[in-house]
Amino acid sequence: MMPVWLTExxxxxxxxACTRLIPADEDGPGAGMLGAPEYIDTLLGxxxxxxxxxxxxxxxxxRHGGPPGAFARFHRLNRLDELAWRTRIEGSQGLPERExxxxxxxxxxxxxxxxxxxxxxxxxxxxxxxxxxxxRHQEFTDLLYRHTCEAVYGPxxxxxxxxxxxxxxxxxxxDVQPRGWSDAxxxxx
Amino acid sequence: xxxDAVVVGSGPGGAAAADVLTRAGWSIVVVEKGRNHxxxxxxxxxxxxxxxNDEVKFLQRHFLGPDPLLEPRSFRTGVEDxxxxxxxxxxxxxxxxxxxxxxxxxKVPRFREEDFRxxxxxxxxxxxxxxxxxxxxxxxxPYYAEAERSIGVAGTAGANPFASWRSGGYPMPPGAPMYxxxxxxxxxxxxxxxxxxxxxxxxxxxYDGRPACNNCGFCSFFGCPxxxxxxxxxxxTRVMATxxxxxxxxxxxxxxxxxxxxxxxxxxxxxxxxxxSVDARHVVVAGGAVETPRLLLxxxxxxxxxxRHLMVHFQTIxxxxxxxxxxxxxxxxxxxxHDDAIVGDQRAAAAAAEAGLPWIRGGMVExxxxxxxxxxxxxxxxxxxxxxxxxxxxxxxxxxxxxxxGEDLAAPTNRVDLDPHVKDVRGFxxxxxxxxxxxxxxxxxxxxxxxxxxxxxxMGAERISISTSPGVSARGGMSLAPESRHVMxxxxxxxxPSTSVVDRWSRVHxxxxxxxxxSSVFVTSAGYGPTLTLVALAxxxxxxxxxxxxxxxxxxxxxxxx
Ligand SMILES: Cc1cc2nc3c(=O)[nH]c(=O)nc-3n(C[C@H](O)[C@H](O)[C@H](O)COP(=O)(O)OP(=O)(O)OC[C@H]3O[C@@H](n4cnc5c(N)ncnc54)[C@H](O)[C@@H]3O)c2cc1C
Ligand code: SF4
Numbered sequence: 001m002m003p004v005w006l007t008e009x010x011x012x013x014x015x016x017a018c019t020r021l022i023p024a025d026e027d028g029p030g031a032g033m034l035g036a037p038e039y040i041d042t043l044l045g046x047x048x049x050x051x052x053x054x055x056x057x058x059x060x061x062x063r064h065g066g067p068p069g070a071f072a073r074f075h076r077l078n079r080l081d082e083l084a085w086r087t088r089i090e091g092s093q094g095l096p097e098r099e100x101x102x103x104x105x106x107x108x109x110x111x112x113x114x115x116x117x118x119x120x121x122x123x124x125x126x127x128x129x130x131x132x133x134x135x136r137h138q139e140f141t142d143l144l145y146r147h148t149c150e151a152v153y154g155p156x157x158x159x160x161x162x163x164x165x166x167x168x169x170x171x172x173x174x175d176v177q178p179r180g181w182s183d184a185x186x187x188x189x
Numbered sequence: 190x191x192x193d194a195v196v197v198g199s200g201p202g203g204a205a206a207a208d209v210l211t212r213a214g215w216s217i218v219v220v221e222k223g224r225n226h227x228x229x230x231x232x233x234x235x236x237x238x239x240x241x242n243d244e245v246k247f248l249q250r251h252f253l254g255p256d257p258l259l260e261p262r263s264f265r266t267g268v269e270d271x272x273x274x275x276x277x278x279x280x281x282x283x284x285x286x287x288x289x290x291x292x293x294x295x296k297v298p299r300f301r302e303e304d305f306r307x308x309x310x311x312x313x314x315x316x317x318x319x320x321x322x323x324x325x326x327x328x329x330x331p332y333y334a335e336a337e338r339s340i341g342v343a344g345t346a347g348a349n350p351f352a353s354w355r356s357g358g359y360p361m362p363p364g365a366p367m368y369x370x371x372x373x374x375x376x377x378x379x380x381x382x383x384x385x386x387x388x389x390x391x392x393x394x395x396y397d398g399r400p401a402c403n404n405c406g407f408c409s410f411f412g413c414p415x416x417x418x419x420x421x422x423x424x425x426t427r428v429m430a431t432x433x434x435x436x437x438x439x440x441x442x443x444x445x446x447x448x449x450x451x452x453x454x455x456x457x458x459x460x461x462x463x464x465x466s467v468d469a470r471h472v473v474v475a476g477g478a479v480e481t482p483r484l485l486l487x488x489x490x491x492x493x494x495x496x497r498h499l500m501v502h503f504q505t506i507x508x509x510x511x512x513x514x515x516x517x518x519x520x521x522x523x524x525x526x527h528d529d530a531i532v533g534d535q536r537a538a539a540a541a542a543e544a545g546l547p548w549i550r551g552g553m554v555e556x557x558x559x560x561x562x563x564x565x566x567x568x569x570x571x572x573x574x575x576x577x578x579x580x581x582x583x584x585x586x587x588x589x590x591x592x593x594x595g596e597d598l599a600a601p602t603n604r605v606d607l608d609p610h611v612k613d614v615r616g617f618x619x620x621x622x623x624x625x626x627x628x629x630x631x632x633x634x635x636x637x638x639x640x641x642x643x644x645x646x647x648m649g650a651e652r653i654s655i656s657t658s659p660g661v662s663a664r665g666g667m668s669l670a671p672e673s674r675h676v677m678x679x680x681x682x683x684x685x686p687s688t689s690v691v692d693r694w695s696r697v698h699x700x701x702x703x704x705x706x707x708s709s710v711f712v713t714s715a716g717y718g719p720t721l722t723l724v725a726l727a728x729x730x731x732x733x734x735x736x737x738x739x740x741x742x743x744x745x746x747x748x749x750x751x
Binding site for chain 1 (some may be wrong): 207224237238239240241242243244245246249250253256258259261276364365366367368371398402403404405406407414415440458461462513514516518520561562563566567571572573575576577579580582611612614
């Protein structure tokens with residue numbers, strides 16, 4: 001699938017970077033192959049979807065019973081929510097309504113700059129070089145790591161955690177409504 | 190047509206007041222600044238389907254609001270910090286239809302008799318403003334019983350030897366204990382403590398047309414997808430079913446309009462951003478203990494005590510790693526608690542004496558374990574060890590936590606006021622919180638923290654650590670702003686208008702037709718979550734307003750175990 005906001009080159013850098021943050025092992029692929037770059041791309045490009053991909057729907061995903069599809073029906077944003085999320089993603093860009101309490105650097109800009117700082121050859125560099133660069137750009141790496149964790153362990157409807165594979169790597173069941181757990185499963189070992 | 194009442198805020202307090210008023214035949218509007226994800230937009234007397242087991246939406250993306258970019262708050266520990274230390278998410282409780290009730294996991298104990306007469310039972314403390322309430326537990330008891338029935342509370346009468354007297358049992362038996370509690374409760378008992386099933390506003394059996402909790406595990410911080418949590422969806426669906434109420438969501442009340450001793454109505458800003466005036470015979474303010482004083486101040490009310498005596502439970506958190514997996518993702522977030530730290534003993538008295546304090550009181554101790562993977566993952570370092578840590582899962586699958594919601598004594602310097610510069614998205618000054626724990630809280634936390642650690646040791650936990658919130662620099666780590674969402678006391682109740690903001694019926698001394706229906710009116714914070722008490726008080730205030738008070742019942746059992 002083509003990225004919606006990242007360039008292909010930026011996407012390739014994120015595949016490599018996310019894989020260093022949560023590397024592959026015998027239990028499964030690394031975050032780069034578990035949809036983390038797609039999660040980030042979907043967030044950065046949330047407003048190219050209608051409704052914007054900010055809040056997934058409810059009440060059940062269909063993974064544990066009930067009809068499928070409800071999580072994929074994203075909520076509409078009202079006027080103020082759109083202002084908040086555009087500010088958070090696109091930055092305040094000098095617009096007075098976005099700068100009430102000062103300018104906000106958007107996620108898009110933080111990603112564009114952060115990816116550039118990792119270097120154009122990042123994806124092809126040896127892993128020690130990659131780790132070293134990630135460590136040197138700690139502020140960006142912290143952001144990227146938080147989003148990578150959200151991607152790998154959050155519902156797949158946000159673009160990451162491909163087919164629930166992120167949950168499977170750690171033996172987590174994900175959302176469980178409407179099945180839930182029995183009292184014996186709650187109280188027993 | 191002039192409305193009988195405008196209710197500001199649709200959280201547990203506003204919902205409880207609205208329930209009483211509509212049953213009394215009043216026509217009301219409930220105004221809520223947040224979005225509606227609780228009630229079905231097609232039929233507001235039924236619950237909606239927007240809640241889900243989704244850690245991204247609820248914990249990372251402000252689904253229930255407030256979004257700190259739109260409605261920030263500011264914080265400082267004292268005037269020495271200057272105008273503020275931080276701007277953003279300070280102590281926020283959801284801003285949405287249902288307020289904080291939607292995502293609380295609903296431990297709803299009653300206060301004890303002496304919580305209402307702290308000064309006469311224990312005496313004063315230097316640096317704190319310890320007082321008695323103008324009302325007693327006995328006066329509130331019928332409203333406690335009614336609140337437990339109307340939101341649906343599960344529990345066992347008699348299981349807590351320190352409980353206040355009750356006129357009857359709980360409407361439901363307790364739900365299934367979490368696996369952790371089958372380890373922590375016996376360990377606590379071996380050390381002489383008295384754990385019991387937490388009285389919880391989540392259905393253990395089908396109740397009032399809503400299903401039993403099916404233990405989905407996405408509980409604290411999440412809306413319940415099946416509406417097994419009764420607070421406040423039970424109240425609000427009932428309110429809307431009367432046909433006498435309208436719900437205006439996404440609508441901010443910017444001012445109470447008043448002249449002389451009477452409010453005339455409120456000014457509101459709706460989803461379209463347009464400001465208009467609404468006339469009403471009465472105004473019920475239930476914005477929560479931070480937003481309520483903000484609204485009073487925005488309305489130009491002048492009383493030096495508005496916003497003062499902010500109380501926030503001082504949390505003491507002991508955590509340790511167990512050798513066994515606890516699968517905290519199954520079931521509710523807390524199923525057992527104990528009250529021994531509230532009641533105190535010889536050792537607590539000795540600790541107080543040693544610190545030069547007349548007495549100390551702790552709070553209810555919650556036995557819990559974290560449950561969800563994003564929360565956990567961000568705590569581990571990135572790199573080769575990440576996946577193995579997630580599988581061994583010391584923080585999610587094996588961490589046992591004992592959290593004490595410590596009583597916070599009122600102090601006039603802890604307060605909410607209007608930030609001089611920071612504005613919300615609609616252009617109004619935001620609430621500024623000025624807060625610092627006092628000596629009582631620090632000494633109580635030190636003393637009881639060690640006791641909590643000993644229980645973890647008895648459970649076989651390793652790597653035991655003890656921390657507090659708000660953080661205390663020597664112990665480091667946690668933020669200076671208190672994490673507890675139990676906020677109280679910013680429009681204190683009392684008979685004397687010079688030392689209190691509202692009277693014994695929660696009516697603003699200065700305005701005859703305005704009542705406050707949230708925890709702003711609390712005189713003491715007790716060591717218990719405020720919600721059941723504020724629901725009982727809100728119903729009592731509304732009943733007085735509408736002239737439909739419940740008559741007090743006497744104790745069915747003699748004071749003591751109940
Ligand atoms: C994760 C979590 C767990 C919790 N667990 C417990 C627990 O176990 N036990 C317990 O007792 N408590 C618990 N609490 C606290 C509980 O949520 C609050 O005590 C409770 O929600 C307070 O109810 P309230 O009606 O006073 O205020 P709120 O619930 O804060 O509701 C106030 C509402 O008013 C609206 N509002 C405010 N100002 C305005 C305005 N000017 N115009 C229009 N609308 C306005 C707000 O948007 C909000 O929706 C928990 C809280 C959290 C966050
Ligand atoms: S654990 Fe029970 S009460 Fe909590 S959200 Fe799940 S079903 Fe609802």
